[in-house]
Amino acid sequence: MARTNNVTELIFSGLFQDPEVQRACFAVFLPVYLATVVGNGLIVLTVRVSKSLRSPMYFFLSHLSLVEISYSSTVVPKFITDLLSKIKTISLEGCVAQIFFFHLFGVAEIFLLTVMAYDRYVAICKPLHYMSIMNGQLCHILVAGSWFGGFFHSIIQILITIQLPFCGPNVIDHYFCDLHPLFRLACTDTSVEGVVVLANSGLIALCAFLLLVSSYVVILVNLRNHSVEGRRKALSTCASHVTVVILFFGPAIFLYMRPPSTFTEDKLVAVFYTVVTPMLNPIIYTLRNAEVKVALRRLWDKKNSGMERKWESDL
Numbered sequence: 001m002a003r004t005n006n007v008t009e010l011i012f013s014g015l016f017q018d019p020e021v022q023r024a025c026f027a028v029f030l031p032v033y034l035a036t037v038v039g040n041g042l043i044v045l046t047v048r049v050s051k052s053l054r055s056p057m058y059f060f061l062s063h064l065s066l067v068e069i070s071y072s073s074t075v076v077p078k079f080i081t082d083l084l085s086k087i088k089t090i091s092l093e094g095c096v097a098q099i100f101f102f103h104l105f106g107v108a109e110i111f112l113l114t115v116m117a118y119d120r121y122v123a124i125c126k127p128l129h130y131m132s133i134m135n136g137q138l139c140h141i142l143v144a145g146s147w148f149g150g151f152f153h154s155i156i157q158i159l160i161t162i163q164l165p166f167c168g169p170n171v172i173d174h175y176f177c178d179l180h181p182l183f184r185l186a187c188t189d190t191s192v193e194g195v196v197v198l199a200n201s202g203l204i205a206l207c208a209f210l211l212l213v214s215s216y217v218v219i220l221v222n223l224r225n226h227s228v229e230g231r232r233k234a235l236s237t238c239a240s241h242v243t244v245v246i247l248f249f250g251p252a253i254f255l256y257m258r259p260p261s262t263f264t265e266d267k268l269v270a271v272f273y274t275v276v277t278p279m280l281n282p283i284i285y286t287l288r289n290a291e292v293k294v295a296l297r298r299l300w301d302k303k304n305s306g307m308e309r310k311w312e313s314d315l
Helices: 019-049 056-082 092-125 127-133 136-161 179-183 191-225 228-256 267-288 290-314
Strands: 009-012 088-091
Touching (some): 019 056, 019 267, 056 267, 092 127, 136 179, 191 228
16 A cells, blocks of 8 residues: 555444444344345346346346445445444455445446436437437447446546555544545545545536436426326336435435535445445336336246246156
């Protein structure tokens, strides 16, 4: 680590100090994380094997679910195991790696949500040209661009972080590694780095959010020319996406758009967007999307029929 003095290991203060409360959190958050992995994994599997979910919307949805699994897995497994530990430690290199992947997947999700809004715009405002515009090549380019955007963003964050000297103390006031809590431990002035992080993280979230809002304003204006039934169907397909956008961008803008000098980390808000939101996304999409529910049912029926045939052959 460049310019690091005597800090090689960091200690998390954690979410709560009471051991009983920590054990209760473990009992709550472990099932939530398992539901996140299973729920999003089912969406990825269903989209891959179902012939009825071949439209670009579901292609983007499967990648969003993959990002959700990766995003949650960067923080939550370590957080859950730390709930049962008296001393919650992580190496400085491990902390930097967690920051890198956390921001990579987080920003990739921001770009994917923006891409999905563009997909809905084309589907509703240019329905006759939808398949020619949203062709396979463009879909793959947009997904690859989302991943590259997250990677480029994270590289900038890491280049800022590895230049800082850490010479004590080594207690980070959080339950995972993020930039602002880590900056407080640097034995140098980090005001310039804080401004760069604000520009790099906060403005990406804000600009993407404004772009999303603009796209849905255009969609709503365009829907005035549709029939009542067409309006209902269009709004139904957009409702899930809008809900996920609000759940993701609300906490992100709240945390990252505040000036570093007055930044106070709200760990409960962080729990919401690292633990709870990734679990809610598959629920939101499956409950409001009839095609996904039908595809999941067919996948379940196919699995059950395969098991029945196996039992019969064994007998």
